[in-house]
Amino acid sequence: MDIRKIDDNISVAPQISVEDVAEVAKLGFKTLVANRPDQEEPGQPSMADIEATAREHGLAWVFMPVESGNITDDDVSRFAPVIRDAEKPVLAFCRSGTRCTVLWALSSARNTSADEIFTKARNAGYDITGLAPRMARQAGEKG
Numbered sequence: 372m373d374i375r376k377i378d379d380n381i382s383v384a385p386q387i388s389v390e391d392v393a394e395v396a397k398l399g400f401k402t403l404v405a406n407r408p409d410q411e412e413p414g415q416p417s418m419a420d421i422e423a424t425a426r427e428h429g430l431a432w433v434f435m436p437v438e439s440g441n442i443t444d445d446d447v448s449r450f451a452p453v454i455r456d457a458e459k460p461v462l463a464f465c466r467s468g469t470r471c472t473v474l475w476a477l478s479s480a481r482n483t484s485a486d487e488i489f490t491k492a493r494n495a496g497y498d499i500t501g502l503a504p505r506m507a508r509q510a511g512e513k514g
Contacts, residue, residue: 372384372388372391372394372395373444373495374385374398374462374494375393375467375468375496377475377492377493377494378491378494379459379460380454380459380460380461381454381459381460381461381462381463381470381475381497382400382460382462382463383462383463383464383465383468383472383475383495383497384462384463384464384471385464385465385466385467385468385469386415386464386465386466387416387421387462387464388391388416389420389421389424392421392424392425392427392428392430392482393418393428393446394423395425395428395430395462396425396428396429396430398442399406399428399460400430400460400461400462401430401431401432401454401457401458401459401460401461401492402428402430402432402433402457402458402459402460402461402462403425403430403431403433403461403462403463403464404435404453404454404457404461404462404463404471405418405421405422405433405434405435405436405437405463405465406430406435406450406463406464406465406466406470406471406474407436407437407439407466407470408437408438408471409436410463411439411466412466418434422432422434425461426430431457431458433453433457434440435449435450435453437450437465437470437474438464439465442470442473442474442477442508446474447477447478448478448511449465450474450475450477450478451478451481454475454478463475468495468497469497471487472492472497472499473499473502474487475492476492476499476502476506477505477506478509478511479511480509481509481510481512485503485507485510487497487507488506
């Protein structure tokens with residue numbers, strides 16, 4: 372399992388397995404957020420199975436599927452309160468972790484400087500500098 376810490380509130384990961392959930396709980400995560408649609412590709416674990424296991428291990432579960440390469444402003448608006456209100460720390464996952472990082476970056480742009488966001492993402496192994504124009508638009512939507 373490849374968990375990449377963005378900050379004390381949120382980490383991201385590529386697709387996790389049902390077997391990984393126990394380790395996620397043991398590591399102290401409180402909320403598991405799935406940003407990957409169920410059955411996005413063959414062989415992907417069932418989100419229902421991951422959810423059931425997450426609940427067995429005392430984790431809060433949020434299923435917020437987002438289409439890869441097509442993150443909408445509505446997706447960003449839905450993600451922001453999920454993370455804000457979730458019991459922390461949060462682990463969000465998708466196919467590679469990039470989708471989760473982009474959602475976090477765009478929603479954070481409303482309250483955090485672009486430089487700080489770019490640094491946190493880069494430290495987690497994600498180059499999101501191409502999001503700069505979109506982050507600037509999000510920054511205009513404070514909240």
